[in-house]
Amino acid sequence: MAEVGKIRIKLPQSIKKGEVIPVRALIIHPMETGLRKDKDGKPIPAYYINDVKVYYGDELITSMEWTIAVSADPFMTFYVKADKAAPLKIVYKDNKGGIFEESVQINPQ
Amino acid sequence: MKQKEESVELSRRQFIKTTIAASTSFLIAGSLPSLVKKAFSETPVEEKIDDVLKRHFGNRKIETAHVDLKAPIIAENGAVVPITVVSDLPMEKDNYVKKIYIYSEGNLQPYVASAELSPANGKAELALRIKMRKTSNVRAVLETNTGKLYQGLKSVKVTIGGCGG
Numbered sequence: 001m002a003e004v005g006k007i008r009i010k011l012p013q014s015i016k017k018g019e020v021i022p023v024r025a026l027i028i029h030p031m032e033t034g035l036r037k038d039k040d041g042k043p044i045p046a047y048y049i050n051d052v053k054v055y056y057g058d059e060l061i062t063s064m065e066w067t068i069a070v071s072a073d074p075f076m077t078f079y080v081k082a083d084k085a086a087p088l089k090i091v092y093k094d095n096k097g098g099i100f101e102e103s104v105q106i107n108p109q
Numbered sequence: 110m111k112q113k114e115e116s117v118e119l120s121r122r123q124f125i126k127t128t129i130a131a132s133t134s135f136l137i138a139g140s141l142p143s144l145v146k147k148a149f150s151e152t153p154v155e156e157k158i159d160d161v162l163k164r165h166f167g168n169r170k171i172e173t174a175h176v177d178l179k180a181p182i183i184a185e186n187g188a189v190v191p192i193t194v195v196s197d198l199p200m201e202k203d204n205y206v207k208k209i210y211i212y213s214e215g216n217l218q219p220y221v222a223s224a225e226l227s228p229a230n231g232k233a234e235l236a237l238r239i240k241m242r243k244t245s246n247v248r249a250v251l252e253t254n255t256g257k258l259y260q261g262l263k264s265v266k267v268t269i270g271g272c273g274g
Contacts, residue, residue: 071238072188076237
């Protein structure tokens with residue numbers, strides 16, 4: 001569990017200015033539903049990411065609400081119009097107050 | 110006489126219904142203690158897709174168009190079902206897809222996730238891996254900045270359910 005919150009963001013290798021590019025992002029997180037029980041029959045408490053925000057430079061471009069039905073180690077792909085050189089930052093928050101973030105630089109040619 | 114029989118029949122049916130409902134809630138309340146009771150007050154433990162849609166969109170009309178939902182026909186593992194929501198709708202300054210909602214209709218709580226987009230996304234597309242409890246429809250609803258609603262559905266056969274418990 002030591003890895004919880006580890007994030008990997010992947011951009012295309014070369015980006016042209018104005019191009020709409022896919023952003024692939026993975027975060028390590030158990031996404032426990034709260035509906036499962038451990039082997040002693042005790043319920044495992046819900047532990048999941050419920051809020052995701054994506055910033056491009058200073059601009060909040062996408063925000064998501066997630067429930068327990070997003071798979072463990074959530075992996076997503078969304079798109080960004082690469083019209084400026086700026087960092088792309090993703091901030092994940094979970095129901096236990098955990099905050100995890102990672103940035104990558106977008107440098108359109 | 111016939112009328113009387115009918116009413117007896119009806120009340121018996123009703124009796125069975127109420128008994129089942131009562132015993133089910135007993136089971137739920139009895140077997141899972143405080144945790145569930147607490148959850149009860151916040152979100153319902155079980156919700157039907159129609160109720161979720163009503164909660165999210167009221168009685169607004171949802172047109173089945175402009176949404177291409179990509180999902181596997183058969184998902185061997187319901188815990189990880191990759192889906193992609195694609196739309197041909199524009200992402201321009203004053204004309205864009207504002208929100209994407211994703212539902213897995215066979216889950217106890219069908220609402221999976223939603224994403225608020227902006228023209229800076231350049232494209233109304235989102236891929237996510239979701240959990241599916243059983244064979245059912247996956248549904249995506251898109252809301253435009255002008256308040257129009259569009260949806261797409263796809264049936265996914267789930268071999269092993271993915272919600273546990």
